[in-house]
Amino acid sequence: xxxxxxxxxxxxxxxxxxxxxxxxxxxxxxxxxxxxxxxxxxxxxxxxxxxxxxxxxxxxxxxxxxxxxxxxxxxxxxxxxxx
Numbered sequence: 001x002x003x004x005x006x007x008x009x010x011x012x013x014x015x016x017x018x019x020x021x022x023x024x025x026x027x028x029x030x031x032x033x034x035x036x037x038x039x040x041x042x043x044x045x046x047x048x049x050x051x052x053x054x055x056x057x058x059x060x061x062x063x064x065x066x067x068x069x070x071x072x073x074x075x076x077x078x079x080x081x082x083x
Contacts, residue, residue, distance in 0.1 A: 003041050003048075010038050 014034050017027055
C-alpha cells in the first residue's frame with residue numbers, strides 16, 4: 001500500500017472508530033496508534049518530498065512584493081513595514 005493510501009485509510013479509520021461500539025480503553029488505544037501511524041507516514045512523505053526537491057519556490061510567499069517606484073513617489077507616515 002502506498003503512503004498516500006495509508007493516510008487515506010488511517011484517516012477514514014479514525015473517523016469510523018468512535019461509531020463501532022468498541023469499549024473505551026480499546027478505542028483510545030486504536031485512535032492513538034492510528035494517530036501515530038498518520039504522523040509517521042506524514043513525516044516519511046515530507047522527507048520524500050524534500051529529497052525530490054519539493055520546494056518549487058525558494059522565496060518566502062509571505063514577504064510583500066517589492067514595489068517599483070513610479071514617477072511620483074508616495075510618502076507614508078505612521079505604520080511602516082517591518083522588513
